[in-house]
Amino acid sequence: MIDQEIAALVDLSRPPLTPDRIAERRAANRVVTDAELTRAGTVTFSEQDADGVPVLVLRPAGFPGPPVLHVHGGGMVAGTRRSDLHVLAEWVSELGVTLVSPEYRLAPEHPHPAPVQDCYRTLMWMARNGLASPVVAGTSAGGGLAAAVTLMARDLGGPAVRGQLLMCPMLDDRCDTPSSHQFLDGTTWVRASNITGWTALLGDARGGPDVSPFAAPARAADLSGLPPTYIDVGSVDVYRDEAVGYASRIWQAGGDAELHVWPGGCHGFDQLAPEAALSRRARATRMAWLRRTLYL
Incomplete structure (x- = not known):
């Protein structure tokens, strides 16, 4: 059951994402204003080019701190x-980080590997431009891309990643966990929407034997050698069980992972209803992990 406060604030009637609704979903994206980005003058921002990838760079108005690469959501x-x-x-305003957000190419016009290549290119650009060893973070599809970029950095010899922060991450194209089958309607991202997103990225290869872990990180046979990891997800989310499974496999490989399953949280709850009590708890817990990882 979705947390009552969040259910009162979030539109749960939106139809599932289908291929014919992708253009409609894009047009409905929330437009973040300059005033929201600057947070009463505590944040500055600039548009830059990361070797062909447009990026938005947010910096604190004071002395800039360590970097974060954040990858946006949107079902790929x-x-x-x-x-x-x-x-x-x-x-940026409270922790002093420098945050880089890439405009990666979107499926289905640009299927795998285009989205993850753009994100990895951004990581390499950061390393060459004074923003080395970032925390790589992402939300939903961006969480899956952040996990994939971290795997690429491990397997391709860098650049260095200080940690990965995966928020309700989209990790497994097979869509066969219990939670993937559990949520068919009545929440913000349902099984049909998930299948649409993965099929846009992978086409007929989705669910088959030859999907790369750089497309679907849950496919990685080995999760050893990863940096400190933070994973969180709501209990009312198709991604709940794959997120829990990913954290468990990091532990089994001897790695460091912190996992939170927020009771009553639907997909993206903390961004859709940021003032709800559960959302505030989730954001504060993430920020505490970020502070430890970046500054201790």
């Missing part, structure tokens, strides 16, 4: 470099 088919940043700008 929607979203922009400004998506989610009305909430995440508080990382």
Whole structure:
């Protein structure tokens, strides 16, 4: 059951995402204003080019701190470099981080590997431009891309990643966990929407034997050697069980992972209803992990 406060604030009547609704979903993306980004003058921002990838760079108005690469959500088919940043700008204003948000190419026009290549290119650009060893973070589809970028950095010899922060991450194209089958309607991202997103990214290969872990990180046979990891997800989310499984496999490989399953949280609850009590708890817990990982 969805947390009552969140259910009262979030539109749960939106139809599932289907291929014919992708353009409609893109058009409905929330537009984050300049005023929201600057947070009463505590944050500055600039548009830059990361070797062909447009990026938005947010910096604190004071002395800039360590970097974060944040990858936006949108089911692999929607979203922009400004998506989610009305909430995440508080990382910049309160923790002093420098946040880089790439505008990766979207499926189905640009299937795998285009989205993850753009994100990895951004990581390499950061390493060459004074923003080395970031925490790599992402929300939903961006959480899956952040996990994939971290795997690429491990397997391809860098650049260095200080940690990965995966929020309700989209990790497994097979869509066969209990939670993937559990939520068919009545919540913000349902099984049909998930299948649409994965099929846009992978086409007929979705669910088959040859999907790369750089497309679907849950496919990675080995999760050893990863940096400190934070994973969180709502209990009312199709991604709940794959997120829990990913954290468990990191532990089994001897790694460091912190996992939170927020009771009553639907997909994206903390960004859709940022003032709800559960959302505030989730954001504060993430920020505490970020502070430890970046500064201790």
